[in-house]
Amino acid sequence: MTNLAALNQCLAWLTAPATPLTKIDGLVLCGNSLPLTAQLAARLAITHQLPTVIIAGGIGHATKYLRQNLHVQNDLSEAEQMAQLMRAAGYQGEIRQDKTSTNTGANAKNALALAPEQWQNVLLVQDPLLARRTQLTFEQVWGDRTHFSRVLPLHFQLTQLDPLVFGPHTIYQAAWEPAYFTELLLGELQRLWDTPQGYGPAGAGYIRHIEIPVTVLTAYQTLLQQALNRER
Numbered sequence: 001m002t003n004l005a006a007l008n009q010c011l012a013w014l015t016a017p018a019t020p021l022t023k024i025d026g027l028v029l030c031g032n033s034l035p036l037t038a039q040l041a042a043r044l045a046i047t048h049q050l051p052t053v054i055i056a057g058g059i060g061h062a063t064k065y066l067r068q069n070l071h072v073q074n075d076l077s078e079a080e081q082m083a084q085l086m087r088a089a090g091y092q093g094e095i096r097q098d099k100t101s102t103n104t105g106a107n108a109k110n111a112l113a114l115a116p117e118q119w120q121n122v123l124l125v126q127d128p129l130l131a132r133r134t135q136l137t138f139e140q141v142w143g144d145r146t147h148f149s150r151v152l153p154l155h156f157q158l159t160q161l162d163p164l165v166f167g168p169h170t171i172y173q174a175a176w177e178p179a180y181f182t183e184l185l186l187g188e189l190q191r192l193w194d195t196p197q198g199y200g201p202a203g204a205g206y207i208r209h210i211e212i213p214v215t216v217l218t219a220y221q222t223l224l225q226q227a228l229n230r231e232r
Contacts, residue, residue: 003226008157009219010185013212015128015156018135021149024048026119029086030107030134031057031078032127033065033180036171038082040151041125042089048123053091054114055079056098056107061232062127065180104134105206108141124150128172129184133192133199136207179231186230189220 027050029041038055045053057078066078074081077099086095098110115122122142126134131150138148153172159165162178176184194200194209201209 003223003228004158004161006219006222007161007182007185010189010216010223011129011156011158013216014132014185014188015152016132017152017154018131018150021121021123021147023121024050024123025121026050026115027053027123027125028107028111028115028138029053029055029057029082030104030124030126030130031055031060031062031066031082031101032130033062033069034127034175035066035069035082035085036175037125037127038085039089041082042086042091044123044125044151045086045091045093050093052094052096052116053086054096054098054111055082055086056101056111056114057082058098058100058102058106060102065177068177069175104130104137105141107134108138111138112142120145121147124148126150127184128152128156129181129188133188133207136192136210137199140207177231179229182228183230183232186220186223186228187232189216193217193220 027041027045059077063078066081079097079099083095083097096114101107101110124135131152135148135150153169156169157167159167163174164176164178164181166172190197191199193212194202196203199206
């Protein structure tokens with residue numbers, strides 16, 4: 001198995017389609033390195049006529065990459081920068097910001113504190129690599145009262161690693177530094193795999209147990225044995 005094939009095996013599972021919501025009451029955008037997620041969140045909020053959205057994101061590992069992608073140097077949190085992007089994309093509703101969270105658990109906890117009581121069906125917008133674990137984390141923190149889904153690009157596959165090229169999804173071309181992309185992808189598999197090193201019940205207990213297909217675990221373990229550039 002080539003590195004590209006193994007990466008795509010993991011990527012296909014990480015970004016597999018989520019069960020859609022029949023109704024959307026609210027939207028939470030989680031801070032990440034991709035400006036396009038804020039633009040996507042704005043389009044979705046406008047389409048679904050959402051009067052309020054939440055952006056959760058302080059200054060964390062993705063912040064420097066977000067600033068690079070925006071070609072700016074500032075001290076703003078991810079939430080503040082993404083709020084500016086949503087406004088520029090035309091969203092005029094209320095934006096509630098959590099400017100302090102630096103991990104997914106804090107995103108979920110702080111977003112819950114900001115959420116209107118009537119939100120029962122919530123759409124999550126996040127870096128596609130992080131979206132599966134983000135939904136699992138929000139489900140754990142918010143409980144059974146709320147139903148979640150996540151936004152993902154369809155048929156999201158790499159055709160080249162350095163520089164990054166994705167099939168038909170031209171908006172994602174070079175969206176990540178290759179070493180950061182590799183670190184995110186491999187890091188997610190480590191966290192999602194229910195072992196003492198993971199985030200499931202056998203480890204940190206941040207998310208429920210999920211089954212990872214054997215083919216994906218084999219690809220993941222193959223990649224761990226390669227001399228891949230990883231940077232976070």
